[in-house]
Amino acid sequence: MSAPAVRAPAAASAVRAPAPAPAALRRRAVPRALRAHLGSLAGAGILAVLLWRLGTGVFLDGLRRIDGPALLAALGIGLATTVFSAWRWVLVARGLRIRLRLAPAVGDYYRALFLNAALPGGVLGDVHRAVRHGRSAGDLGRGVRAVVLERAAGQFALLGVGAAVLLTMPSPVRAGTRHIAPLLGLAALGALAVGLALRMNGTPSRRGRALRATLGEARQALLSRRNGPGVVLSSVVVLAGHLTLFVLSARVAGSTASVAVLTPLAVLALLAMGLPLNVGGWGPREGVTVWAFGAAGLGAGSGLGVAVVYGVLGLAASLPGAVVLVVRRRAPSATQAGPVVPGPEPHHAPGGHYPRSPPCGGTVTVTEVSSATYSPKDSVRPASSSLPFSAEASEGRPMTPESV
Numbered sequence: 001m002s003a004p005a006v007r008a009p010a011a012a013s014a015v016r017a018p019a020p021a022p023a024a025l026r027r028r029a030v031p032r033a034l035r036a037h038l039g040s041l042a043g044a045g046i047l048a049v050l051l052w053r054l055g056t057g058v059f060l061d062g063l064r065r066i067d068g069p070a071l072l073a074a075l076g077i078g079l080a081t082t083v084f085s086a087w088r089w090v091l092v093a094r095g096l097r098i099r100l101r102l103a104p105a106v107g108d109y110y111r112a113l114f115l116n117a118a119l120p121g122g123v124l125g126d127v128h129r130a131v132r133h134g135r136s137a138g139d140l141g142r143g144v145r146a147v148v149l150e151r152a153a154g155q156f157a158l159l160g161v162g163a164a165v166l167l168t169m170p171s172p173v174r175a176g177t178r179h180i181a182p183l184l185g186l187a188a189l190g191a192l193a194v195g196l197a198l199r200m201n202g203t204p205s206r207r208g209r210a211l212r213a214t215l216g217e218a219r220q221a222l223l224s225r226r227n228g229p230g231v232v233l234s235s236v237v238v239l240a241g242h243l244t245l246f247v248l249s250a251r252v253a254g255s256t257a258s259v260a261v262l263t264p265l266a267v268l269a270l271l272a273m274g275l276p277l278n279v280g281g282w283g284p285r286e287g288v289t290v291w292a293f294g295a296a297g298l299g300a301g302s303g304l305g306v307a308v309v310y311g312v313l314g315l316a317a318s319l320p321g322a323v324v325l326v327v328r329r330r331a332p333s334a335t336q337a338g339p340v341v342p343g344p345e346p347h348h349a350p351g352g353h354y355p356r357s358p359p360c361g362g363t364v365t366v367t368e369v370s371s372a373t374y375s376p377k378d379s380v381r382p383a384s385s386s387l388p389f390s391a392e393a394s395e396g397r398p399m400t401p402e403s404v
Contacts, residue, residue, distance in 0.1 A: 050286055050304060058301045062253055062308035070252045070309075071316050074245060078317025081241035082109050088153060088234035093146040095221030098137045100146075107324045108133065114321025117314065122273075122281045125321075126151060149221050155274060157235035162267040171264030172295035242270055245317070249310035255302055265292045269307065282311055 051059065086105040093100040108129050115125030126147055134143020166173060222231050246266035247259055255262070272288035273281060286307040293303025 045283075050290060054290070054301055054304055058304045059308055062305035063312065065252050065254065065305075066309060066312055067252075070248065070313060073248055074313035074317045075319075077241050077245050077248070078113075078314075078320075081238045081317075082106060082113065082320075084234040084237045084241075085109055085150075085154070088231055088238070089146065089150045091227045091230045091234070092150045092153065092221045093133070093143075095224060095227045096142050096146050096149075096217060098133075098139065098142050098146055100133065100137070107328070110318065110321035111324045111328065112321070113318040114325060117281055117318045118322075120279050121276065123276065145217065146221070149218055152218075153222055153231050153235050154238060157232075157239050158267075158270055158274075161236075161239055162271060165264055165267050169260060169264050171268070172292055173268065174264075239270075242266075245313060246270075246306075246310055249313055250306045252313075253302065253305040253309045255298065255306060257296075257298055261296065261298075265289065265296060265303075268292050269310070281314065285311070 086109040090100050090105050112125035112129040116122050130144040130147035134140035243266050269285050269289045272284040275284045289307040290300045290303040294300035
């Protein structure tokens with residue numbers, strides 16, 4: 001009988017791939033960093049071109065025109081828009097069955113606005129808000145979707161009102177808007193037809209199921225009978241606040257154009273602010289405002305002055321977020337939930353209650369369990385606030401203001 005063959009150890013026989021050289025890692029990191037800051041570089045380039053063509057005198061003149069009453073008015077407008085934005089966030093979160101109260105939501109929204117205005121990109125504050133709320137609620141995915149849907153509601157309101165304004169009121173783009181509007185309508189009808197086809201499909205694919213689930217969540221959060229009126233009302237009020245701030249900026253900058261003339265220009269500036277090519281919100285807004293004022297016969301320099309004043313007043317309106325940021329760093333947020341203990345999903349008994357013992361008859365031993373883990377959550381406490389924007393949950397179901 002022959003001796004058994006001796007096998008070499010798997011670790012010795014395996015061929016290890018050579019580790020990438022440090023130079024190769026650096027070459028990979030440079031394009032990633034460039035892509036991450038591409039929007040900020042584009043915004044900085046737009047500002048540099050504007051200052052090169054129009055000079056720094058217009059920029060400095062706009063800064064000198066800002067006074068105390070203008071700053072106080074901007075703070076008042078910012079308070080109204082932030083409260084209604086936070087209320088919209090509360091409604092959307094409750095539509096996704098996530099616990100969120102109005103008072104902490106206002107503070108978180110102020111902090112997000114300040115971070116959006118102070119950091120490049122213009123969206124890092126919203127990213128921080130989404131991740132923080134998702135982790136505190138114990139469901140990161142739903143927390144992110146709540147913020148995305150809340151911001152999408154504001155953009156839909158801007159697109160709807162902006163389309164009506166640009167189609168009906170005199171503006172440099174009214175003729176072009178009337179040509180593009182039918183194409184956009186056909187695209188919307190095509191998207192609706194695709195959605196209906198996916199819904200009628202008896203055996204949807206994996207992507208189709210995911211799309212239907214996403215659309216179902218969006219419909220529940222934005223268009224349900226409980227949330228729809230509040231979401232629409234808050235979005236309209238927030239948009240009106242932004243338009244009012246733009247008109248105020250025009251008056252501070254010395255423009256005497258009427259509100260009817262300034263409104264389409266303000267819509268164009270707000271649409272440009274949604275582009276992810278800015279430095280803390282600066283860049284496309286200034287470029288579009290300069291072009292729109294020049295095309296409307298109001299002067300490109302006047303447009304730059306209005307955009308500069310709007311940017312400064314918008315930053316001033318978000319300054320309470322800096323206070324919230326400092327306070328929240330020193331004291332934990334009241335909306336943070338306790339740590340989640342990983343484990344199997346509990347079995348539901350009829351009536352929505354949980355059984356007192358494991359379903360398999362075994363025993364569970366838990367050591368060092370924090371009492372805060374099993375303390376009553378805010379989402380199951382009866383609503384006690386009498387505020388008109390109160391949306392406290394009761395018995396685990398999302399509630400919306402009864403006055404809307």
